[in-house]
Amino acid sequence: MNASIEPVEGKQRDRAKTHEAILSAAKDVLAAEGFQGFGINSIARRAGCDKQLIYRYFGGLEGLTEAIGADLATWISDAASAPAGQPATYAEWVETLLASYMAALRHNALVQKIAAWEISEASPLVAQLSKARSMALGRWIAKQRGDLLPPTTIDAPATNAILIAAAQHLILASTTLGGFSGLALANEADWQRAELALATIIRKVYAV
Amino acid sequence: MNASIEPVEGKQRDRAKTHEAILSAAKDVLAAEGFQGFGINSIARRAGCDKQLIYRYFGGLEGLTEAIGADLATWISDAASAPAGQPATYAEWVETLLASYMAALRHNALVQKIAAWEISEASPLVAQLSKARSMALGRWIAKQRGDLLPPTTIDAPATNAILIAAAQHLILASTTLGGFSGLALANEADWQRAELALATIIRKVYAV
DNA sequence: ATTATTTATCACCAGTCGGTGACATTGGCA
């Protein structure tokens, strides 16, 4: 019961610590090397433990992926900064929401790799992460939502899906290609240009 | 010299045929299994020949990828239907161009997998294909271009990159996730909804 | 008919992968 006896607790015989080390290593591997390097051996190497422990504590890659998914439940709530003020129009709301989403995704390599995984392969592994990611996103949007309504002449769900898809694709392309379709996306000025164009689209399409 | 002696020419000792079989198998593997299954062994299996011949005739995966890139030079010109009529406005031009691009990409699994590869990994292999793909796209757009100019108040390159990114992402997501961000993309009606929303965006953002 | 060259096949290498069973070590409990 008394767990405060160990003097140094260096790195031996601590299941909780090993558990955490494995989970952290798994996220690191996925964020750094992408889903291609997401394997038992690679994760065990980075965690500095035997791969057998991954099977024991998580039940292999599946259970480990599940744990990552659970860990992902609040990724955007934690990353996105609080809204500065109440938006006055639906267009303003979409604009700030999309900007927050882009900022959060741009600084989260793990979620970027998951997003890339989603559109590259349809495996049960990525399905878990995909579900966790979209649910976290849905909760976050619902929480931010006020009583603003889009113009009834516009298919808002489809339009917003297009905007999110564009933002996501630009971010993913920027890390591997450095840009997309002639639009450079390397420095902050490039991103401001892209976000300005997005904001212009939003304002024009949701103009009242 | 005389190469018309062989009576049946079944499947033996024909370098040109083997060459073509390998190239075709490589494209098939990439289109069917994605860049994950794009390997020497898998391609040789599908081509029905020894993998040694891939090294001999193409110089390994690199040369083979280069050959695929060269083969890709006209993918969109071949796929996209000729423009029905001359567009009257810049918005119309962008609208028909984007619709053609989406139709061509939706029915070309190979290019889809290459696009997914581009945003998943930054390897020299995919760089070749990426270059070939974007150059083919650029040539096609330049050929379609008339003397129409966008409104000077709009950042047209950035806006168009956003539109293409959205279209591309929706198409890639549809094949693996069946939709994106709550927008189903399974049947033709779903796609018409998405294209209508895209067309609305284009008309509003490029309105004169 | 006898060489040469091209075309294709085979056997093998070292390395990695996911996965598993046996073993060693430690700490707590009776």
Next chain:
DNA sequence: TGCCAATGTCACCGACTGGTGATAAATAAT
């Protein structure tokens, strides 16, 4: 003390990967 469960380590398995050298078979040139 002895026991037992928890924790960690090691060795191994079969299968696959990219890559290469040697060899066989068929065609072309002499």
